[in-house]
Structure formats: C-alpha cells, structure tokens
Amino acid sequence: MSLAINGGAPLRNKPFPVWPVWGDEEIENLTRVIKSGKWGRLAGKESETFEKKFADAHEARHGIALNSGTTALRVALMAAGIDAGDEVIVPAYTFIATASAVVEAGAVPIFVDIEPHTYNIDPEAVAKAITPRTRAIMPVHFAGRAADMDALQKIAQKHNLVIIEDAAQAWGASWKGRMVGAIGAAGCFSFQSSKNVNCGEGGIILTNDDVVAKFARSHHNCGRSEDGLWYEHFYFGGNYRITELQSAVLLAQFDRYEELHKIRQENYALLVDLLSDIDGIEPLVPDENITSHACHLFIFRYEKEHFSGAPKAKFIDALRKEGIPTSPGYSIPLYKQPVFLNKSFGPRGKIVDLPVDYSKDFCPETEKACYEEAIWFTQSILLGSEEDMQDIADAIEKIQAESGSLVP
Numbered sequence: 153m154s155l156a157i158n159g160g161a162p163l164r165n166k167p168f169p170v171w172p173v174w175g176d177e178e179i180e181n182l183t184r185v186i187k188s189g190k191w192g193r194l195a196g197k198e199s200e201t202f203e204k205k206f207a208d209a210h211e212a213r214h215g216i217a218l219n220s221g222t223t224a225l226r227v228a229l230m231a232a233g234i235d236a237g238d239e240v241i242v243p244a245y246t247f248i249a250t251a252s253a254v255v256e257a258g259a260v261p262i263f264v265d266i267e268p269h270t271y272n273i274d275p276e277a278v279a280k281a282i283t284p285r286t287r288a289i290m291p292v293h294f295a296g297r298a299a300d301m302d303a304l305q306k307i308a309q310k311h312n313l314v315i316i317e318d319a320a321q322a323w324g325a326s327w328k329g330r331m332v333g334a335i336g337a338a339g340c341f342s343f344q345s346s347k348n349v350n351c352g353e354g355g356i357i358l359t360n361d362d363v364v365a366k367f368a369r370s371h372h373n374c375g376r377s378e379d380g381l382w383y384e385h386f387y388f389g390g391n392y393r394i395t396e397l398q399s400a401v402l403l404a405q406f407d408r409y410e411e412l413h414k415i416r417q418e419n420y421a422l423l424v425d426l427l428s429d430i431d432g433i434e435p436l437v438p439d440e441n442i443t444s445h446a447c448h449l450f451i452f453r454y455e456k457e458h459f460s461g462a463p464k465a466k467f468i469d470a471l472r473k474e475g476i477p478t479s480p481g482y483s484i485p486l487y488k489q490p491v492f493l494n495k496s497f498g499p500r501g502k503i504v505d506l507p508v509d510y511s512k513d514f515c516p517e518t519e520k521a522c523y524e525e526a527i528w529f530t531q532s533i534l535l536g537s538e539e540d541m542q543d544i545a546d547a548i549e550k551i552q553a554e555s556g557s558l559v560p
C-alpha cells in the first residue's frame with residue numbers, strides 16, 4: 153500500500169478529539185463571575201476556592217494560584233530563598249520556562265542530562281553537577297511522569313538543597329502514592345491551553361512550608377503583606393495574580409478531571425501495548441514507583457534502523473500524512489537555545505554575563521531525544537477511542553512496511 157506521503161490514500165481521514173473539553177459548567181461558572189462584577193481575585197472567592205480544592209487534592213497545606221506556570225516557577229524560586237548567583241540544576245530537555253524562570257529569579261540555570269528510559273532528569277548527572285554555589289534542583293515531571301523523587305531527595309538532603317518541582321505537565325501524577333508537586337519545598341503547575349486542565353493561561357504553586365507560602369503570596373501580589381496597608385510593599389514582587397474568570401473555568405475543569413484522566417490512562421496503556429510490538433518503536437518504560445501517570449504526553453523513542461534509516465523528521469511527516477497528528481517535541485537542547493548560548497538575558501537581547509559558558513554543555517541523551525529519537529503524541533489524542541489508538545499503531549506499521557520508499 154503506497155504511503156500517503158508518496159501520494160497514496162491516508163490510513164485515516166477522521167479527526168482526533170479536540171481540546172479543550174468543556175460544557176455547561178464552565179459557562180455557568182463564568183456567567184456567575186461576570187454577573188457578580190467581581191472579576192479580579194481581590195474581590196471574589198473563586199480563586200481562593202480553587203486554591204483550596206487543588207491543594208487538598210494534593211495533600212498540600214497551601215496553594216497560591218497565579219497567571220501562568222512560568223510565573224509560578226519564578227515566584228516559587230524567590231519564595232524558597234533562591235538568591236542572585238545561586239545555581240539551580242535543571243534538565244536540558246524541557247520547556248524553556250524551567251530555565252528562564254531561574255534567570256528571572258536572578259539565579260543561574262545549570263543544565264544536566266535526562267535518563268534515556270524516562271526522559272526525566274538523571275539523578276547521577278545532578279549529583280555530578282553540584283558545586284558550592286548549588287542551592288536548588290528543579291526536576292520536571294516530564295510528560296506527566298514523576299521524576300525519581302527518592303534519588304533526588306537523597307541528593308538534596310546530603311547537600312542541603314531545595315527541590316522545586318516543575319509539575320507543569322503533571323497534574324494527576326504520583327510517585328509511590330504521593331501526588332507530585334507537594335513533595336519538594338514547592339511544586340508548580342501550569343493551566344495553559346495545552347495542559348490536561350486549562351483556563352487559557354494560569355498556574356499554581358503548592359507548598360507545605362508556611363514561610364514559602366507567605367513569600368509566594370507576597371511576591372505574586374506586589375510585595376504586599378497580609379496584615380500591611382494596601383499601598384505598603386514589604387518585599388520585591390509583581391502582579392502575577394490569577395483572575396476570577398480563570399478560576400471559574402478551573403473550578404469546572406477540576407470536576408471534569410478524573411473522568412478524562414481515566415480515559416487518557418486507559419488509552420496510554422493500550423498504546424504502550426500496541427506500539428511495544430513494533431520493532432524500532434520504544435515507549436518509555438513503566439516503573440512501579442510511578443503510581444499514577446498524568447498522561448500529558450505519550451512519548452516513544454524512534455529507532456530509524458528499523459525504518460530503512462529514515463530520519464525522525466521524515467517519519468513524522470509520513471505519520472502526519474497518514475492522518476496521525478505527531479509532534480517532534482523539543483527540537484533543541486536548552487543549552488543550545490540562542491538565548492542561553494549568547495546569554496541574551498537583558499532587554500532586546502543584551503548580553504548579561506552569567507558565570508557559566510553554555511557552549512561547553514553537551515548532554516548526549518538530550519541531543520538524541522531532540523534530534524533523533526523522541527516523538528510525542530499530545531494528551532487530547534489520548535482522549536480518543538480504542539480504534540483511534542489502533543489507527544496509530546496501524547499507521548506506524550504501514551510506514552514500516554514501506555519505509556524503503558522514505559529514503560533516496
């Protein structure tokens with residue numbers, strides 16, 4: 153059967169589910185807030201209610217909702233006492249915000265490699281990167297899969313470091329039964345449009361530490377203090393507050409979460425089964441410590457040797473043409489991003505000379521993931537039917553059978 157990329161009929165013509173999923177609840181909640189006239193969080197109660205629900209669901213003492221996951225990371229770092237010049241260890245394979253939040257907080261991101269079988273930060277690489285200036289580790293629960301919190305906590309305890317979890321992609325993930333985001337000193341989530349629960353833009357910081365919570369509230373609210381005057385500013389901060397409109401949507405999305413998470417998890421398991429049978433397609437390995445996967449992304453490693461040597465980009469193009477939306481994921485290791493390579497951290501790209509040379513960084517697993525191996529399906533695909541998952545496997549098998557036609 154000729155491949156669609158070569159002019160043949162595509163295996164699939166139907167669309168996958170659209171995202172976001174919403175209904176009357178979102179409309180009712182939004183209407184309630186609009187009619188109340190209390191659109192900002194200082195006036196209403198929606199944000200406070202959402203913070204409490206979200207924190208309770210994670211067994212965290214405090215939740216501070218903000219206007220994005222990026223600001224959540226920045227504020228969490230400041231609230232945890234990370235200071236100018238401190239080093240914060242982050243994975244090289246993640247969204248830019250994990251590292252740019254460190255720069256925004258005045259600190260220095262230090263990139264380390266990921267593990268090839270999990271795509272999460274490699275604890276051994278973390279241990280090797282520690283210097284007298286290291287103050288924090290920022291693991292990312294990448295794709296919704298919990299990072300190895302035991303190993304990271306051990307390192308953190310030994311060297312007296314703070315862990316700030318980047319749980320932007322991981323609502324619903326747990327490590328040995330503990331919800332991620334409430335394990336380290338603080339955990340940060342994103343509610344940006346692509347996330348499993350979204351309100352367009354938004355984020356939250358969770359923490360069990362009363363001091364971190366106090367400073368996070370202050371830094372995100374112009375440096376105010378709860379018992380100070382309105383125009384009295386004690387600390388450095390900005391306006392990173394969430395709105396009541398965002399929180400109204402989040403409250404409805406919160407109630408929808410369990411049902412959608414179950415569908416994603418079932419399809420995730422099915423897809424692992426279906427794809428594991430195909431040579432050269434390696435879904436990331438399961439781990440009994442991952443007691444719940446948030447299923448934000450489905451990741452597999454592509455081995456071109458089993459596809460007549462066709463490079464990753466060609467395979468993705470072929471799969472898309474067969475009707476399967478497919479993402480190459482992060483295309484450049486973070487240390488190779490122009491902003492880090494050139495240290496263009498100032499206004500209009502002005503160079504700010506942090507005491508680190510990113511041009512010397514090399515993380516082999518990250519490079520392989522970016523350039524050769526990592527392929528993603530996004531969470532809304534996992535909201536499809538069993539037949540949809542079968543179509544994905546069938547399309548890949550079709551490409552494999554005809555892979556010789558992908559190379560010159």
Ligand SMILES: Cc1ncc(COP(=O)(O)O)c(C=O)c1O
Nearest residue numbers: 220221222247249250320342344
């Ligand atoms: C790993 C990771 N960290 C941080 C963020 C930043 O979140 P936001 O887009 O809400 O600022 C994202 C989301 O895009 C992310 O995927």
